[in-house]
Amino acid sequence: MLLRPWSDGDAEALIDVYRDPVLRRWTRVPVEGPADAARWLAARHEGWVTGKYLSFAAVEEPPHGKGGEASRIVATVALKGPLxxxxxxxxxxxxxxxxxxxxxxxxxxxxxxxxxxxxxGGGGLHWLHLLHQVDNAASCRVAEKAGYELNAVLPVRPPFPVPGHLHVRRRVTPSDAR
Structure with missing residues (x-):
């Protein structure tokens, strides 16, 4: 798996991924066609320009021996407000x-x-927050597997219709290890 910034060439794959009703249930910005994909990708490009939203496509290469297959997007991860x-x-x-x-x-x-x-981290990033709705058990498992501890249950806050979980992960420095 490779993490790389999103590119305009990812539009068709993005539309395909967003056909999934489970994904659409948990995301707030629909991608239903080329215009939506262009807006979604433009927002990711702008995030890199401003440094406020750094989004990556997670791409899997085809297994060895599958020369005719293209790489495919399997996930996205994003960092918001790192500075x-x-x-x-x-x-x-x-x-x-x-x-x-x-x-x-x-x-x-x-x-x-x-x-x-x-x-x-050298610029002062010490904590990362991960938020998800309490009824998204899969996101809770992902957070825990990635070392994010459940920190709080949050009240309902628009646009989210149910309470949420706040998971946190703290940057560990050499002085923390002593």
């Missing part, structure tokens, strides 16, 4: 239907987390 004055960033993710149950989300989230702390 805030609070020292707190937020992570988010989704997993494509065909990749669920294989540890893709927790591996991608773990890689993003490690990258975020290495890249922005």
């Amino acid at each position: 805030t004055s609070t020292g707190v960033g937020e992570v988010g993710y989704w997993t494509a239907a065909g990749a669920r149950g294989r540890g893709v989300a927790s591996r991608a989230l773990g890689a993003l987390t490690d990258w975020a702390f290495v890249t922005f």
Whole structure:
């Protein structure tokens, strides 16, 4: 699996991934056609320009011996607000239907987390938050597998119709290990 920034060439794959009703249940921005995909990808590109939303496509290469197959997008992971004055960033993710149950989300989230702390830790990033609705048990498992501890149950807050879980992961520094 490779993490890379999203590209305009990912539009068709993105539309395909968003055909999944389970994914659509947990995401707030629908991608139903080329115009939606273009807007979604433009927002990711803008996030990189501003540094406020760093989003990666998680891509799997075909198995060896499958030369005719193309790589496929299996997930996304994103880091929001890594350079805030609070020292707190937020992570988010989704997993494509065909990749669920294989540890893709927790591996991608773990890689993003490690990258975020290495890249922005020296600039003051000390905590990462992960939020999900309490009824999303799969996201709870992903968070825990990626080292995010359940910290709080949050009240209903629009646009979320049910309470949420706040998971946190703290950057560990050499002085913490002593």
